[in-house]
Amino acid sequence: MTKNYLISVHPRWASAFFLSHNPKSIELRKGNFGTSLKPGNSIVVYATMPVAELLGIVRVLKREILPIDRLWQQSEQGQLARVSRQQFDAYYASQISGVGVWVSAAELLPSPIALSKLRQNWGHRWQPPQQIQKLTSEQLLALNIAR
Numbered sequence: 001m002t003k004n005y006l007i008s009v010h011p012r013w014a015s016a017f018f019l020s021h022n023p024k025s026i027e028l029r030k031g032n033f034g035t036s037l038k039p040g041n042s043i044v045v046y047a048t049m050p051v052a053e054l055l056g057i058v059r060v061l062k063r064e065i066l067p068i069d070r071l072w073q074q075s076e077q078g079q080l081a082r083v084s085r086q087q088f089d090a091y092y093a094s095q096i097s098g099v100g101v102w103v104s105a106a107e108l109l110p111s112p113i114a115l116s117k118l119r120q121n122w123g124h125r126w127q128p129p130q131q132i133q134k135l136t137s138e139q140l141l142a143l144n145i146a147r
Contacts (some may be wrong), residue, residue: 004135005037005055006044008128011084014047016082018056018108022024026080028071028091029099034132037063037101044135044145046128057145058103071098 003087007027016024027043036044041060047053066074069091075081078088080102092098097147121142 002040002042003038003044004042004044004137004140005034005035006046006129006135007034008046008048008130011047011051013082014045014051014055017045017058017103017106023106023124024080024082025103026075027101028075028083028088029082030092030095032065033099034063036134037132043101043103047082047112048128050126051112052115054109054118054143054145055112056106056108058107059105061102061104063099063101065097065099068092068095071100071118073079073135074100084129105111109145113145120144 009027013024013027014139037058037060043058043060045055045058047055064074072078072085072088075083075088076086080145081088081100083091118128122139
């Protein structure tokens with residue numbers, strides 16, 4: 001059974017997954033982000049403030065922890081992650097390794113789902129995750145985005 005996750009991404013990088021030309025195909029993270037992610041899992045992409053909306057869904061191809069220099073090479077010098085060397089180095093400053101989550105099959109939702117609507121469906125106290133959150137089938141059904 002496909003597992004579904006939600007990640008919070010800065011709007012600039014969240015929307016890059018859904019570009020029609022040369023979309024972002026790797027999410028760069030630190031620590032042990034997404035240890036339970038497996039190929040075939042779905043990730044619902046939430047763009048953080050000021051956008052504060054669910055934008056769409058991507059499918060996990062693989063997740064790897066790599067030394068920083070290898071991660072830079074594997075991301076095709078940042079092109080697959082849509083980041084510059086300066087942004088990459090600043091993000092991974094003092095890190096020995098980083099996490100890369102390769103994704104494909106980006107699917108934009110017919111219309112974005114605002115934070116207020118998420119709270120109507122998932123509870124008024126719901127907060128977007130700092131890192132990653134596993135979604136239940138009930139949560140997906142409530143938004144009419146069941147996979």
